[in-house]
Amino acid sequence: MTEYSAGPEQIPMGRRQLLSLLTGGAIAATTAAVLYPVVLYFIPPASGGAGEGVAAKDAAGNDIAVDKLLADHQPGERILALGLDVSGGDATYVVINDQKQIDNFGINAVCTHLGCVVPWDNGSKSFKCPCHGSQYSEDGGLVKGPAPQPLALVKAEVKDNKIIFSPWTGQDTRCTDLYCVKEPWWKA
Numbered sequence: 001m002t003e004y005s006a007g008p009e010q011i012p013m014g015r016r017q018l019l020s021l022l023t024g025g026a027i028a029a030t031t032a033a034v035l036y037p038v039v040l041y042f043i044p045p046a047s048g049g050a051g052e053g054v055a056a057k058d059a060a061g062n063d064i065a066v067d068k069l070l071a072d073h074q075p076g077e078r079i080l081a082l083g084l085d086v087s088g089g090d091a092t093y094v095v096i097n098d099q100k101q102i103d104n105f106g107i108n109a110v111c112t113h114l115g116c117v118v119p120w121d122n123g124s125k126s127f128k129c130p131c132h133g134s135q136y137s138e139d140g141g142l143v144k145g146p147a148p149q150p151l152a153l154v155k156a157e158v159k160d161n162k163i164i165f166s167p168w169t170g171q172d173t174r175c176t177d178l179y180c181v182k183e184p185w186w187k188a
């Protein structure tokens with residue numbers, strides 16, 4: 001009779017420890033798999049940390065070149081890019097000002113109602129949400145609900161022909177009939 005042909009109570013100590021380790025490892029791995037996204041949820045993204053910046057990227061994930069962007073677009077346009085996630089998504093508009101320069105702020109494109117990405121309407125110079133009709137001014141100020149707040153802002157600066165977005169540190173000076181609060185809501 002071999003030592004492995006009997007019931008569990010007769011499994012030799014070495015094998016019993018191995019089974020125990022494997023069982024414990026499986027439980028630990030399962031627990032880690034469940035908890036990992038929960039833990040990640042509570043860790044702020046590196047790109048959103050205070051003082052940090054990210055380069056604006058196009059839909060293919062490449063850094064946007066400022067000289068090409070300015071050559072391809074007109075003063076007053078808002079160009080959708082990938083930037084900082086400050087209010088539920090990283091879609092961010094680059095602002096080309098009337099002097100055909102990159103302005104010193106970017107506008108987060110996530111609607112403050114239920115999170116749709118809000119398209120820019122160059123004809124009316126406003127952002128119009130296709131989901132429930134909210135509208136925002138050309139700087140993202142709230143002009144029509146049901147959205148409760150203006151679009152979030154980020155800082156923007158040009159470095160080495162790239163656009164660097166970083167967290168907004170100032171007040172919100174946009175003021176409309178629907179919303180006029182200087183403390184940025186997205187910093188809460």
Ligand code: FES
Nearest residue numbers: 111113114129132
């Ligand atoms: S998600 Fe934009 S108006 Fe509802």
